[in-house]
Amino acid sequence: MDMLETDVPNAGRANKLTSPVRDWNPGSYRLRDAWFPLAHSESVRKRPVKRLVHSQPYYLVRDAQGKALATEFHPERFAEQRRLASEFTGGTGEYPVTEIYGYVWCWYGDPARADLSLIPDIPYLPRKGGLPGYMRSTTRFDSCSELSLENLLDLTHADYLHTYLTGDEECDSDTVTVEYTSETVTMIRDQINKKTPDFMKKMGVKSERLDFRGVIHVYVRSSVAHAFGRFTPGYSVPLFHPCVPESQFQNRLNVTINSWDAPWLFKHMMPLQGYTVSPQDNYVTRPQNARYLEPTDRRDMHSRFDGAGIRYRFLMQQLAERQSQGDYSYLPDADIGRDLTELFRTIRVE
Amino acid sequence: MAETDPTPRWWALALSEQVTGKAPLAVRCGEEEVVLFRDAGGVARALEDRCPHRRVPLSLGKITAGGQMQCGYHGWTYDGATGKCVAIPNLHDDEKVPERYRAETRGVTERDGFIYVWIGAPQASAAPLPPSLYTPGGLREHRGSVTLPLSHDAFVAALFDGPWVLLDFATSRVTDFLLGDPEMSDGWLMLERGATWGGPHLPDRFVPEWPLVLRVTVEPVTGETLVEMLDTNERLISAAEVSAAPAARGTTAVIWRSYAADYGGPAGLATRGLSMAGRPAISVRRFVNGRKLASLRIAPSHIWRTTLRAARDNAPAQRDTAA
Known part of the structure; x- marks a missing residue:
């Protein structure tokens, strides 16, 4: 059978997009009204640090009581520049901000619509934060967040770019399942009886073959993502993977990997892999970015492994279209804060 | 271009x-x-x-x-x-x-x-290749590739106006003395200029005769060029084929091959000896001196541009045929 461009495998839903994906211009969609984890809590101190969401500046700082603040202008120039405050701070110069799961989250959109129930559930991170520093890292991708998320949503790329860590494509079966709401895309990849990756062998996995289940859960509006992998036999790799869209050409990953149930060595070594995996991804997404800057009549070709990516494109365009008409609301099916323990087949870490 | x-x-x-x-x-x-x-x-x-x-x-x-x-x-x-x-x-x-x-x-x-x-x-794409002008020879052929920070247009213009800015000659020195205007032959533009063996020399303006001739034969659009160092009897001393293509951000990607011909006499022996020892008789410089490039006078490149413009004016018919 031929693989049609609009075929989207998924569980229990209609198997066709309601309309074809139009020209895809990643980097051009600036979706509003969402929380963004702009920094690890430990990165925000008394000296301001600057972060960006779609080029909008956020100065993060702590007040004398240790409370995180986010302002539109550098605190030293806040008084004189406050009169220039934009709609993103409702003219006050101060963004809605909260701190949970070890991150400082800021609202990008109309401050009046900032709602804490729109913060995603992260069952594998303690709500109060405080995880050790070796579990955290910050990396940068030289591409817009959309391309980084497409990269994540099609895990078959790992067979080629991250072979050492996740193993090659050879396995008895390779199944991709896609689920979605109006705000999220979930991709579940099940590989049965694949060769044990070299990294896992070094971490003490003795079996020559193993099963891999990777769950990618993406919040389209905020570019926040979970990547929850499990090697059986082996360990879990719960990765919080927010791609903060700083500009059309760059996104920032404030990553936390909490393999809480793994042995000491794995728990310490796994987060370090980000320093090799990120450059490997950047190797392709960096040149990719320039090739999506201009509209083109040449459509991308897809395989059935791209179902999640196509759905992501479609949802992004749908949201952009709604927002261009002034509709920033969340539809009833969105359920951004829903409990994800069942999806990840994990316990809640406190 | x-x-x-x-x-x-x-x-x-x-x-x-x-x-x-x-x-x-x-x-x-x-x-x-x-x-x-x-x-x-x-x-x-x-x-x-x-x-x-x-x-x-x-x-x-x-x-x-x-x-x-x-x-x-x-x-x-x-x-x-x-x-x-x-x-x-x-x-x-x-x-x-x-x-x-x-x-x-x-x-x-x-x-x-x-x-x-x-x-x-x-x-x-069934169009035939342009005729070959370069035939590899000599005891040792050299080759190289380099990306230069000047446009393809500027590169080809400099081949006409001051090839010494782009090319290095192991045993000879190229002068600014033109031996006529560029001549079109079978779609290639050919230009000759005076050259001397290396070493101490009088200022060019006091030299009445040139022992050597540098001939460049250029395909006007691509800039593919045959470079030949000849004596006054048109015996070949060394040759190079240089190809250039416009690269990213206004740079030019250049590839080349060259060899020292079987030419007698002490100077010819020196050229071949150096070539055997690893020094190409003709090579493309890895760096271009911007000051020297900027100071080149516009001379034969004017005729190249005129030729190119005329070819473009006639181009639509060719393109229609190609399509």
Whole structure:
């Protein structure tokens, strides 16, 4: 059978997009009204640090009581520049901000619509934060967040770019399942009886073959993502993977990997892999970015492994279209804060 | 001139040795990005350097054991001759890759140690290569490649107005003394100027006769150039073939081959000796002196530009034919 461009495998839903994906211009969609984890809590101190969401500046700082603040202008120039405050701070110069799961989250959109129930559930991170520093890292991708998320949503790329860590494509079966709401895309990849990756062998996995289940859960509006992998036999790799869209050409990953149930060595070594995996991804997404800057009549070709990516494109365009008409609301099916323990087949870490 | 000249042409974009069956090679001609590699039979293949799946440069991938081009991102694999996508990893047995899934092919051929790629309408790729002017010779042939920070237009103009700014001559010195205007012959522009053996010399303006002649023969659009150092009896001392293509951000990618001919006398022996020892008789400089380049007077390049303009005025008929 031929693989049609609009075929989207998924569980229990209609198997066709309601309309074809139009020209895809990643980097051009600036979706509003969402929380963004702009920094690890430990990165925000008394000296301001600057972060960006779609080029909008956020100065993060702590007040004398240790409370995180986010302002539109550098605190030293806040008084004189406050009169220039934009709609993103409702003219006050101060963004809605909260701190949970070890991150400082800021609202990008109309401050009046900032709602804490729109913060995603992260069952594998303690709500109060405080995880050790070796579990955290910050990396940068030289591409817009959309391309980084497409990269994540099609895990078959790992067979080629991250072979050492996740193993090659050879396995008895390779199944991709896609689920979605109006705000999220979930991709579940099940590989049965694949060769044990070299990294896992070094971490003490003795079996020559193993099963891999990777769950990618993406919040389209905020570019926040979970990547929850499990090697059986082996360990879990719960990765919080927010791609903060700083500009059309760059996104920032404030990553936390909490393999809480793994042995000491794995728990310490796994987060370090980000320093090799990120450059490997950047190797392709960096040149990719320039090739999506201009509209083109040449459509991308897809395989059935791209179902999640196509759905992501479609949802992004749908949201952009709604927002261009002034509709920033969340539809009833969105359920951004829903409990994800069942999806990840994990316990809640406190 | 490829930035502005749409006339389909064969462009020499790589040296034969650079294109292998081991690793793909990314080359460029203006806005055209091409990946070159050799298939299992050793035949040079050229594809657009863009995976149709996610637009990643194919040159970041690898060549499979079967001599096909595999994208480094998701493993989509393409046949070099047809561009057809022959494999998407992990499909089920009952799934086949759609026939229309293919990378764009480019016409490619090989001659005299250069890989030529057809840039332009694909229907016209049956056009013959321009005639070969360079025949490898000598005891040792040298070759090289370099990307220079000047435009292709400026590069070709400098070949006419001051080749010494771009080229290094091991045992001779090229002067600003022109031996006539550029002459068009069979589509190539040929220009000669005086040259001397190296060493101490009088200022050029006090020298009445030149023992050597530097002849450059230039294809006006591509800038492919035969460089010959001759004595006054037109006996060849050394020769080089230089090909240049417009690269990214206004730079020029240059490839070249050269050799010292079997020429007698102490100077000829010195030239060949140096060549055998590793110093090419003629080579392209790795760095261009911007001050020297800027100070070149506009002279024969004016005729080249006039010729080019006239050719472009006649170009629409050619393009119609090609399409």
